[in-house]
Amino acid sequence: MTVSIDIGEMAGNARAGMDLEELLATRLLVQGNSGSGKSHLLRRLLEQSAPWVQQAIIDPEGDFVSLAEKYGHVVVDAVGTEKDLQMIAGRVRQHRVSVVLNLEGLDADRQMKAAATFLDGLFDADRDLWYPMLVVVDEAQLFAPAAAGEVSEEARRRSLGAMTNLMCRGRKRGLAGIIATQRLAKLAKNVAAEASNFLMGRTFLDIDMARAADLLGMERRTAETFRNLDRGHFVALGPALSRRPVSVKIGPVETAGRGGTHKLMPLPDQPKEEAKDLIFTRSADEEAPRRVRAPEPVASTSDVLTQLSGAEDAAGAEIEPAASLLDYGEREGTIDKIIGEILDEPDAAFQPIASLYQDFQVRCRIAKLAGGAPDLQAFREKLSVARAGVEKGDVDDSDWQQAELIAAELPEDMRGVYLLLAKAALAKAPCPGNIEIATAYGTRSPGRARWLLSHMEERGFLVCATDLRGNRIVTLTDLGWQTAPGDEAAA
Ligand SMILES: Nc1ncnc2c1ncn2[C@@H]1O[C@H](COP(=O)(O)OP(=O)(O)OP(=O)(O)O)[C@@H](O)[C@H]1O
Ligand SMILES: [Mg+2]
Incomplete structure (x- = not known):
């Protein structure tokens, strides 16, 4: 047929x-x-x-x-x-x-x-x-x-x-x-x-x-x-x-397709300024980027046992009487100064934490720091912020307090970088390059900087985006702050 x-x-x-x-x-x-x-x-x-x-x-x-x-x-x-x-x-x-x-x-x-x-x-x-x-x-x-x-x-x-x-x-x-x-x-x-x-x-x-x-x-x-x-x-x-x-x-068809030619239509009347608002302002039904909390890592049995015995020790230990507020301020000032001196040494940013801490303890003894050197954990925290090169005086205090509050919730190794980004965002400055981020993280490797950002993104602390020119923009989700676009490869 x-x-x-x-x-x-x-x-x-x-x-x-x-x-x-x-x-x-x-x-x-x-x-x-x-x-x-x-x-x-x-x-x-x-x-x-x-x-x-x-x-x-x-x-x-x-x-x-x-x-x-x-x-x-x-x-x-x-x-x-x-x-x-x-x-x-x-x-x-x-x-x-x-x-x-x-x-x-x-x-x-x-x-x-x-x-x-x-x-x-x-x-x-x-x-x-x-x-x-x-x-x-x-x-x-x-x-x-x-x-x-x-x-x-x-x-x-x-x-x-x-x-x-x-x-x-x-x-x-x-x-x-x-x-x-x-x-x-x-x-x-x-x-x-x-x-x-x-x-x-x-x-x-x-x-x-x-x-x-x-x-x-x-x-x-x-x-x-x-x-x-x-x-x-x-x-x-x-x-x-x-x-x-x-x-x-x-020849012609019986059913209609979706695609097709589009007839020209007059544009809606709109003053220029309003048009700007329509495009750049988030409307009520659009969602702001939200922080997705990653599940906390499950603690191993031995971690839990260590924590428990630590708690017992702490309960048995004698609590030192609180120093006066004045002493406290002075002590903090001295610690910051010592950390500043350590980081002024060439290559200090890349030294292992253990040897930096040893150096720190020695300097505290020399400075006769009241109450002795803070423990390793406290030192780490202070160091990670100091490495990011953030000085409080640089930015508005109340905003900065918010940033510090959020940073304090983050895993300690992310804090410095978080504050570095927060500082850039607050100053409407370009997003720091990989080298700068790596340095704040205590490494020379730009790859580590990229890894850290994507890790922080997975945990929901920030969102990285790339603009049409290929520059990076970081939004800090909890703060709702955003850096200006910055070149990843910037030195
Ligand atoms: N022979 C035809 N007679 C009448 N209208 C036609 C004819 N061919 C195409 N058109 C019309 O032209 C428009 C475009 O055609 P069509 O969607 O088939 O293009 P296409 O080649 O598939 O394009 P694309 O690759 O973008 O999908 C449609 O509105 C279709 O109805
Ligand atoms: Mg087609």
């Missing part, structure tokens, strides 16, 4: 037909720049062939779900697990139901994995279920990219494998690949090369034109005509279409 579907009109009002049986055996590639009418063409083809052949559409934009109402396609939303999707694909073959796999809203990586799973499911059907089926993939360059992109290697490998199977080995299993792409040069060559039918729409880029000419076995000069095609006009060539290249105007 020969079934020819009507895809549109050729020159001189002649109808352009497409031989469905031939199409099943020889596959189709559609190419044209955005807006050239590829999705419309696919829709025309699907609508015209719906009564004759089962169809599956891999639909990255949710464009084709409207086929469901008029033509009875079942929309498969990629919501379950991969296993579910694979089972559904198996049943699609078994029951010969036409479907739209709607991948709208998934990120590129997940779209690729879902498409691969579904295509593999169709492909792996038992031999007695190998009924003919059109498998339409819109935006095929997403699923069979010519080059590695930003997606994971696993997603790319799987998706490319499934597309290659569809186009190279699908025919035997009844699967006829129909793929559409905006950019031929972005589509994997082996996938494109398996189609014997072509519908070429408006194409601007030389590199795409050259690929098209190669595929069609045309002179490059002849392919130049693709540049001047109108929307909805395609050059058709191939065993299911025409032996010679002919120009076809694709």
